[in-house]
Amino acid sequence: MTDRFRAGAGRPCLDFIRTLRYRGTPAETEELPDAAAWGAWIDRFGPFATPVRPASAADARAVREAIHELLAASARPSTRQRLNRAAALPVPAPSLTPSGELRWQAADPASAMLASLARDALELVTSPEFARVRRCEGARCGALFLDTSRPGTRRWCSMGVCGNQAKKSTYRAKATTGPADDFSLR
16 A cells, blocks of 8 residues: 555644645645545444445544644534544454454444544543644644654654655755855855
């Protein structure tokens, strides 16, 4: 599988809200347009051993937007209610197979995944880690991520993408100004 969905934001709920790529920009891209895409996301990030085939992606998008609103510190009462309802749904349950493998099961895997994501968001927003949720400084990105760096000064959601693009832009800008501009005090 290619990088259809981004990972590495530091928490499952943060990876989930990144499914609306380039949020708030003209390049905004919906990565969960239908049930097949939502199922693919669950298959990539969920705990289930077998593929998940949800009937719809509408609930997933609604919960995703509620999580984003909560984490962006602008949650309305209706947003909190939606997340509380989602978090109250049954979560995946572990079971041990005869061969000793751990498997996760749920009567409705898509709803169970939403419950897990809502719970993760509620736990994050009420934990000390919430103070380390950052918005990527990438020119086109703006994704939220958990800054786990020791000094707490991480600027980009990914050094490999956004950080690299920013460093290239800085390098190009310095290269076009030329060395004469570096000695402007002469």
